Amino acid sequence: MNTIRQIQELNKRELEQGITPEGSWHADYRDTAYIYIGGLSFDLSEGDILTIFSQYGEPVFVNLVRDKETGKSKGFAFLKYEDQRSCDLAVDNLGGATVLGRVLRVDHTRYKKKEGEEEKGIDVGALEAAAAGKGGRGQSPGASDSEGDNEPPRPLLKEERDLAALLRDHDDDDPMKA
DSSP states (O other), X not given: OHHHHHHHHHHHHHHHHTOOGGGSGGGGGXXXXXXXXXXXXXXXXXXXXXXXXXXXXXXXXXXXXXXXTTOOEEEEEEEEESSHHHHHHHHHHHTTOEETTEEOEEEEOOOOOOTTOOOOSEEHHHHHHHHTTOOTTTOOTTOOXXXXXXXXXXXXXXXXXXXXXXXXXXXXXXXXXX
């Protein structure tokens, strides 16, 4: 909670002093479009996170960290936006927001995959392609063609299928359509 208050106080001071975007503390993170999202409800899926955070820009990658054995959410995620300015908006506007009774901590981060770690997050572009029927070979989100054909693609999780359906049925012209 202290981190959230510190970020809000920093933003308030910048606003009062009229600091330009180039002089803002956000400028330290111009080289990354990733944000850390903490304090998530364990019931939220990747699709829910995309729905919440797409208010401030176009997400291109989300990694909801899950327990290796149970597959249950650990309550935090990493999200990458197409545009770094969207990160600034999400950090400023969603940090401290309450979702399902839990206070979100949203901050910039320099997310890096661990050495040898395969892509575990959901590539939103791959989901959109799957939703449009262009996924090829039933490829799962986050999987790449460079993995080789030795291993069959894993089936989509329920959350991934739901997200693909949302993306497929999305109407850009109707912002109120569910």
